[in-house]
């Protein structure tokens with residue numbers, strides 16, 4: 001017996017990297033055992049910030065390749081594209097009527113977007129959290145996986161749901177609970193900032209073993225370790241953080257000891273980490289190659305996902321329209 005329904009969405013960012021995997025996808029896979037899961041590629045949300053829509057389709061397929069190869073099971077979970085279920089835009093409009101304007105303009109995320117793209121402050125940016133609330137409420141998800149830093153976003157969704165139910169004196173929409181996930185903050189190859197494609201400090205899951213090793217060799221290590229003979233401090237080294245995820249306990253202990261007494265050089269240490277990382281991605285890469293050979297199958301999966309999602313969405317909207325009193 002599953003505990004309920006999970007909804008989560010991700011913008012179509014193309015090939016995923018280790019930060020995406022450790023921060024979200026791994027958790028998506030694990031949640032399937034306990035919940036009925038709905039995973040959505042939020043292409044409409046992406047429109048608020050992308051400069052060109054040319055790559056949207058390809059980025060969607062590439063991301064879904066990675067989701068499936070990582071272990072999201074399309075026969076159980078619903079995987080679909082947001083814009084393929086147009087009911088979400090209708091619910092977005094209705095929820096916008098119970099969302100105070102001042103709340104939206106005060107949100108730190110909106111202010112940040114305005115700062116980042118001052119020449120493109122569109123309505124979509126302002127309504128972003130309302131569309132997010134519509135996504136979750138449309139499928140009556142009772143659980144949403146969030147990192148601790150995203151908790152305020154979900155709280156805002158909960159407020160909108162409460163406002164709707166109060167305004168229309170009903171219990172149609174479900175207030176989602178947070179499934180707080182402990183996700184590691186994955187730092188990029190620069191050793192400083194969160195792993196991100198835009199910063200070009202990422203390691204793609206689908207890269208070849210050679211590309212992966214080349215990327216690992218560029219990783220910034222303990223900045224105080226200048227010469228091979230200098231002792232290092234693994235506690236401040238991002239390579240060591242990856243060892244803790246991908247290497248065996250014995251290897252982690254060895255690196256911890258040998259780094260501190262300059263018994264291992266950074267080149268060898270990185271080669272070992274790259275070898276272990278590549279080994280852990282072997283199965284993923286084989287599954288991805290298989291999927292890449294059958295892109296039509298992936299389109300079918302998205303089509304079936306949208307079909308299943310629309311059935312839930314239309315049932316919710318029938319209740320919503322009735323509660324609102326739309327003729």
Ligand code: SF4
Nearest residue numbers: 232237239259266269
């Ligand atoms: Fe980092 Fe390994 Fe170099 Fe130590 S030996 S500083 S853990 S890369």
